[in-house]
Amino acid sequence: MLEVALKLLEEITSRGFKAYIVGGFVRDYILGINSNDIDITTSATPKDIKEIFDDSCLPSEDYGSVTVIMKGIRFEITTFRKEIGYIDNRRPAEVKYIDDLYEDLLRRDFTINTICMDEDGNIVDLLNGQEDLKNGVIKTVGIAKDRFEEDVLRILRAVRFATILDFRLDNEVIDAIKDRRELLSSLSYNRKKEELDKIFGSSYANKGIELLLGLGLDKYLELENLSKVKCTSSLIGVWTVLDVLDKYPFSANERELISAVKEALNYNNLDPYTLYRFGLYANSVAGEINGYDIKNITESYNNLVIQSKKDLDISSQDIMNCLNREPGSYLKEIYGDVERQVLYKRLENNKDRIIEYIISKYR
Ligand code: ATP
Numbered sequence: 166m167l168e169v170a171l172k173l174l175e176e177i178t179s180r181g182f183k184a185y186i187v188g189g190f191v192r193d194y195i196l197g198i199n200s201n202d203i204d205i206t207t208s209a210t211p212k213d214i215k216e217i218f219d220d221s222c223l224p225s226e227d228y229g230s231v232t233v234i235m236k237g238i239r240f241e242i243t244t245f246r247k248e249i250g251y252i253d254n255r256r257p258a259e260v261k262y263i264d265d266l267y268e269d270l271l272r273r274d275f276t277i278n279t280i281c282m283d284e285d286g287n288i289v290d291l292l293n294g295q296e297d298l299k300n301g302v303i304k305t306v307g308i309a310k311d312r313f314e315e316d317v318l319r320i321l322r323a324v325r326f327a328t329i330l331d332f333r334l335d336n337e338v339i340d341a342i343k344d345r346r347e348l349l350s351s352l353s354y355n356r357k358k359e360e361l362d363k364i365f366g367s368s369y370a371n372k373g374i375e376l377l378l379g380l381g382l383d384k385y386l387e388l389e390n391l392s393k394v395k396c397t398s399s400l401i402g403v404w405t406v407l408d409v410l411d412k413y414p415f416s417a418n419e420r421e422l423i424s425a426v427k428e429a430l431n432y433n434n435l436d437p438y439t440l441y442r443f444g445l446y447a448n449s450v451a452g453e454i455n456g457y458d459i460k461n462i463t464e465s466y467n468n469l470v471i472q473s474k475k476d477l478d479i480s481s482q483d484i485m486n487c488l489n490r491e492p493g494s495y496l497k498e499i500y501g502d503v504e505r506q507v508l509y510k511r512l513e514n515n516k517d518r519i520i521e522y523i524i525s526k527y528r
């Protein structure tokens with residue numbers, strides 16, 4: 166991976182431009198963490214980059230950035246830039262291409278995100294990022310209050326990096342976050358959700374939640390239930406307790422899972438019918454929140470007589486035949502009844518037995 170990246174840098178530098186790997190990849194590389202996206206910063210303009218890598222360029226989404234795919238790895242190549250003025254506490258008003266790495270690093274958020282690597286694999290560290298990385302501390306580049314006011318997303322990025330890397334926030338950063346936190350209400354729910362997903366999905370999610378609470382961000386993120394979130398290993402579990410389906414954007418799949426977990430929370434997650442109805446996933450997540458042992462839930466689930474309707478030794482046609490009736494909503498009722506009888510082992514999952522039961526009760 167690194168090899169491919171260095172080769173790509175050389176493609177650029179051999180044409181007389183400057184180019185470095187920067188940001189997350191270098192930070193994670195020094196920490197011994199694998200990362201899949203590589204950010205490259207260069208004096209070459211997007212036009213230059215497109216000329217060099219024409220076939221491998223994706224249509225660019227961000228102004229001044231080109232995405233190049235090489236050997237299946239994604240490279241985000243961004244031209245050295247100066248950002249002038251900010252609007253909406255989020256975006257620069259104007260972006261100017263420049264030729265100087267140092268100036269480009271000054272517009273970046275945190276010192277640990279300014280460490281670069283050149284085409285020979287040498288670390289280039291103009292803002293002492295390595296020291297902060299070694300000390301496990303998140304410091305802004307420049308005055309923290311100003312940097313958070315320019316772009317309020319940086320507040321959540323600070324919490325995200327402190328969470329994921331298990332780092333601490335520098336005191337100046339803590340003060341500045343408390344000072345600027347109201348600005349979070351102007352940040353789009355999409356951006357908030359993206360960062361919160363990374364925080365809640367981290368193996369240090371509990372630290373992230375403590376940080377958000379300690380910094381008083383729950384109010385500005387409209388997460389009234391944040392203090393109720395107990396240790397849960399799943400992102401969906403956290404969002405279920407937060408109960409913000411009406412505010413934050415969720416995919417159809419997330420919505421479905423959250424709704425199932427929310428329902429399953431109201432029941433005994435070791436109960437066969439509950440396990441059957443909501444499935445292993447929703448019950449495991451709900452069970453963890455309800456304080457059950459996940460191992461018991463998995464075991465109970467695996468011991469269910471049937472795990473889905475198709476495991477039942479009877480079909481709709483069988484039911485209609487034995488009752489001599491046309492299709493109708495009564496089928497659903499009978500299915501529900503039979504499922505329960507079988508799950509609670511009051512009725513054997515055997516076609517003849519089930520038919521006897523149905524005839525005796527419904528004919
Ligand atoms: P990861 O990719 O692991 O999420 P990253 O640090 O690479 O983390 P990216 O969003 O990929 O983050 O951004 C790449 C680099 O761009 C960052 O390392 C940082 O130097 C700079 N950057 C990103 N977002 C901001 C921002 N909002 N303000 C200032 N600089 C930023």
Ligand code: MG
Pocket residue numbers: 188189190202203204
């Ligand atoms: Mg990155």
